[in-house]
Amino acid sequence: QVRLQESGPGLLKSSETLLLSCDVSGYSISSGFCWGWVRQSPGRGLEWIGNIHHSGHTHYKPSLQSRVTLSVDTSINSFSLKLTSVTAADTALYYCVRQEEEQLEVDFWGQGTLVTVSS
Amino acid sequence: SYVVTQPPSVSVAPGQTATITCEGDNLGRKIVHWYQQKPGLAPLLIILYDSDRPSGIPERFSGSSSGNTATLTISGVEAGDEADYCCQVWDGPSDDVVFGGGTKLTVL
Numbered sequence: 464q465v466r467l468q469e470s471g472p473g474l475l476k477s478s479e480t481l482l483l484s485c486d487v488s489g490y491s492i493s494s495g496f497c498w499g500w501v502r503q504s505p506g507r508g509l510e511w512i513g514n515i516h517h518s519g520h521t522h523y524k525p526s527l528q529s530r531v532t533l534s535v536d537t538s539i540n541s542f543s544l545k546l547t548s549v550t551a552a553d554t555a556l557y558y559c560v561r562q563e564e565e566q567l568e569v570d571f572w573g574q575g576t577l578v579t580v581s582s
Numbered sequence: 583s584y585v586v587t588q589p590p591s592v593s594v595a596p597g598q599t600a601t602i603t604c605e606g607d608n609l610g611r612k613i614v615h616w617y618q619q620k621p622g623l624a625p626l627l628i629i630l631y632d633s634d635r636p637s638g639i640p641e642r643f644s645g646s647s648s649g650n651t652a653t654l655t656i657s658g659v660e661a662g663d664e665a666d667y668c669c670q671v672w673d674g675p676s677d678d679v680v681f682g683g684g685t686k687l688t689v690l
Contacts, residue, residue: 501681509617509625509668511679525583525678558624566631567672567679568615572624 465489467559467573477582481546485559485573486539493517493537497562500533500544501569502555502578510555514562515542549580584673588682595690600656602685604669607650612671614652616645619666619684628667629654656687664689 471483485498492498499514513523515533523531527546535542546553557578561571586606594600604614614632617625627636629645632652642657656663669682 508683509670509681511681522677525676562679566613566615568627568630568670569617569625570627570636575624 465561465571467561467571469557469559469573469576471557471576471578473577474579474581475549477550477580478548479580481544481549481553481578483544483557483559483576483578484541485543486541487561488540490561491537492535492540492542495564497522497564497567498533498535498542499560499562499569501558501560501572502553503558503575504555507555512544512546512557514560514567516564551580551582554578554580583676583678584671584680586669586671586680586682588667588669588685590683591686591688593688593690594656594659596659596661598659600659600663600687602654602656602667602687604652604654604682605650606671606680609650609652609671610648612673614645614647615670616654617668617670618663619668620664625668659687659689661689663687 466488468486497514500512515521530547532545556575558575559573560569616629618628619625632647633645644655666684668684
């Protein structure tokens with residue numbers, strides 16, 4: 464069974480940089496699929512942030528592209544999210560996910576990690 | 583950017599059929615997926631590629647898509663079906679994954 468587990472700081476201040484990691488077990492990232500991030504806030508529902516293909520190619524949500532960087536470390540079967548210049552609008556529950564390569568449905572989700580941005 | 587719209591809420595009595603819609607420009611030309619999310623849990627994929635069910639999802643859940651509307655149908659609704667339901671598409675031209683705002687299903 465594929466399992467994903469997020470880790471990172473729960474509280475940041477405005478203008479800081481968010482760094483989240485996702486450890487994957489039960490499947491080797493280098494074997495396939497896209498590995499990404501989805502966040503959820505009460506006022507905005509689910510929002511896709513981006514994903515990184517097992518080959519390293521990245522796709523980012525156009526509205527977040529200037530602030531997002533995804534990376535993968537196949538040696539430890541983990542991938543990461545970097546989001547710069549955070550504001551209160553980035554406060555959300557962040558899920559790491561596995562997405563199919565063609566139509567990008569999410570077949571596995573982490574449990575989510577809450578990130579709060581304070582001013 | 584591409585937008586898909588869902589009704590905020592749908593209510594249905596137990597045993598009846600619930601219909602949840604997802605609307606977008608020429609949505610029928612795109613592939614739609616559906617998720618169920620219960621409080622405190624991550625979303626669960628229940629319909630993929632418009633109408634396919636992943637292993638373990640009851641046949642009571644079905645999907646269809648045509649024109650500007652994709653539809654999730656839940657037959658013989660049970661109390662345990664009470665949840666938020668959300669559609670998702672990939673918009674090729676903008677290379678964006680878009681989620682609907684979600685529909686809260688209430689079982690009366």
